[in-house]
Amino acid sequence: MRKGDPPTWEGHNDKLANRIGFNLMNPMSPEDAVAHVLSTNPTFAVAPTVVRGVTYKAFQNIPPTVHGLIDAGMAQHDNGAADYLLYEGERWTFGEFAAEVRRVAQVLRTKFNIGRGDRVAIAMRNYPELMTLVLAISATGATVVFVNAWWTTEELDYALRDSEAKLVFADGPRIERLQPLEADLNLQLVGVRDGEGMVAHNYTSLQTAASDAPLAVDIDTDDDFAVMYSSGTTGHPKGVVQTHRSAVSAVFSWLMQAVVAPLVTPPEEGAPEPLPPSALVVTPLFHVTATHPLFLLSLVAGARVTLMRKWDADEAVRLIQAEKITRFLGVPTQSADLMAAARKSGVKLETLDYLGSGGAKRPGAQVAQLAKTFPNAGIATGWGMTETNALGIGMIGDDYIDRPESAGKLHPPVQELRLLDDAGNEVPLGQLGEITVKSPANMRCYLNKPEATAETLQDGWLRTGDLAVMDEDGFVTILDRKKNIIIRGGENIACLDVEGALHRLPDVIEACAFSVPDERLGEIVGACVQLREGAALDQKQMAQALEGHTASYKIPQHLWTQTVPLMRGATDKIDRRGLRAACLETEKAKT
Structure with missing residues (x-):
């Protein structure tokens, strides 16, 4: 990837651009490229759409549901034949993964009577079953409840009472923490991996005997997809309710960048074919940094996914080399660890074309160091929230190297941004204001917290609590947090x-x-x-x-x-x- 390209899955993603209807041409400005895509490619058509009484700019032709991303991405994965998921020597093709999703969905429906309006919790480390369960639960019309795997029994108690989830899929350590709650909360526990054999139900035996016929369930695009818990200024975490539309809107906003990139920076004549996109997941899948721009996006971007159960920088270096990983997205600490491990091994990790940061701000001094250590990678940063389905602001390459303290520009095409003062008035360029965003990717509400919802969501605008300034080129720099x-x-x-x-x-x-x-x-x-x-x-x-x-x-x-x-x-x-x-x-x- 050349420095300055927008974030993509494939560097010069001409292959994806051609696949969905574009031919390469002379370089365009980012703004002209976005306008060109919107006017010529029906995949990304946008029009005013009313959602819960508020008019948004919304995609018109994207899959209506999260589990619909599987069918939408089948062609990108060689009609199911391509390798898709790798975990410690275990491998699934995309077709095998999709079949397992269907089997688990059938189990949920027939064995546990799970359907539209129910909530099912997942409490485990980064196991392949977590990915399968997310899509299987959503295929039944139920809502996924993501549980922080580091929580204590007391913290799990709060989340399960708050979400009213009665069925929980968990690994061994989480089973141990959940068992004291089993009778009081009337929980049904299903053991996964090292949790199998600890409770009455286990994942392997349930899905082995199931049919992989698809379910026929009537799910509305504005039905709830997931509840993700995010710490707030109140003592207990808030359950952020994400809808199918909000999650898929974020996915297609990122996918569009892969189409825009080669229009902005066409590949040089005679450039080699880019490597197939491949992502290394190093952050917990119960956070949006891993689920949305890595896992969910991979389904329609034709990307392979490699899971790490636990962060280990030396193992990450080995996996990137062995599996030809192209995309790395983690918290800044992991970027620093990866850099140190690569330097120790004397490798450049040439396959990486994207090295991003999410979850926290990367130290400015680290940006140039990463660019020097990984010369083939576009060093990127991003800002997003659980409440926005991780969609937000970002930048890559020279833009980032020139502005290492900035968060970047707003990702098009369905978001709107304002910086507001305490009275709700928009502040002039260069003045401090609260980042406030409007898009169909915003959450529906905070679960069981109408007052907090009303304070945060106002006429579709989400007040983020982050204070920032914006320059005349649209770059946003976050300076403080209103929230503690x-x-x-x-x-x-x-x-x-x-x-x-x-x-x-x-x-x-x-x-x-x-x-x-x-x-x-x-x-x-x-x-x-x-x-x-x-x-x-x-x-x-x-x-x-x-x-x-x-x-x-x-x-x-x-x-x-x-x-x-x-x-x-x-x-x-x-x-x-x-x-x-x-x-x-x-x-x-x-x-």
Whole structure:
């Protein structure tokens, strides 16, 4: 890929462009290329469409449902004969994968009576069965409930009560955490991989005896597809409700970039045929960074998927070389780890044509380093949210190298963007405002939280809580967050969630959590607490006391204690920013 190309699956994706109706021509500007695609290719036709009383710019000819992406992508995968999924030596062709999806959908319908309006939870690591289940559940008309695999029993209890999911597919460690809830919540547990044999039902035996005939289910494009939990400023995570339309709209917005790319930068004469697109999934599939722009997009982009069960940079280098991986998308920490591992091995990973970052902002200094280490790859960044089905802002190549602190430009063609002040007025270029986006890819609502939904979604516009400025060329730079969120290696952590856990400790009178800069993870959790007179607490004691009550990644790695009230602002609320600055200054003074 040449520096400056838009993000694509194949670098110079002329093969895909020709396949869906384009011939290469003289270079166009990105804006002209988008206009050309919209005016000449019916696949990406857009028109005003009313959804839940709001008019959006929406695709007219995309598959109406998520599981419909399988049929839509069959031709791109050699009519099912192409290799599609690789996991630790196990391989599926696209046709084999599609057949397994149909068998599991039949099991859900006939064995468990799952259908439209039901919710089915998935709690496991990155196993192939997770991908199969996502599509099988959606094929029945039911809603997928993505469960964070790192949650404790208490956190799982909240999500399952909130979502009312009664059927849960889980691996061994998650089965162990779910079993204490089984009777009280009337759960049906199905063991997957190392969870088989731990409960009455197991995935292998259920799907082996099933038919792979497709289900005939009436599903509306605006029915719910999934609930994904995202940390917010409230103590408990919010269930983000995504519809079939919203997820598929995001997928086709990214797919369109693969068509635009060769119009902007045609391949040089005599250039070799690009490698088949192939993605390495290194982040959890219960987050949108992995599910949407990697897994779901792969279905229609003709891309192969290789799953990693657990992040290991040296193993990632081996897989990229052995499987000729072209696309890598992870949190910034993983890009840095990959760079270090590649340098140690003395390899350039020449097959990579896209090296993207999501989930958190990549340190600006890392951008040029990555470009030097991986000269064939377009170094990319992106901003999106669970609430937007990961669709949002992004850039690649020279644009990114020239603006390493920026998040990029809005992805066309169905999104609209405004930067608003607190009163809801649009701010001028160059002034700070809250990123507010409108598109059919936006969530339907927060599950069971009408007030939070009304605060976030207004006439189709989603107020993101991220503060940014935009320049005259449309590049957006995010400067701050209105929400009190710590982003630890791509994992969102609500400060109030941490504070609620700290208040479990009997000697803690009040607590304030905040981010602490970390060279590897970007941010880690820090906290300052007021202790009762005469009490003592260090970080190790605190971590031991919180173990089992909150996920380990939420436990503060830095702790400051005092016996006087925490710093207050003018309104007598805890001054989080001031307290954080003071704590970090004391730490700096020690060194």
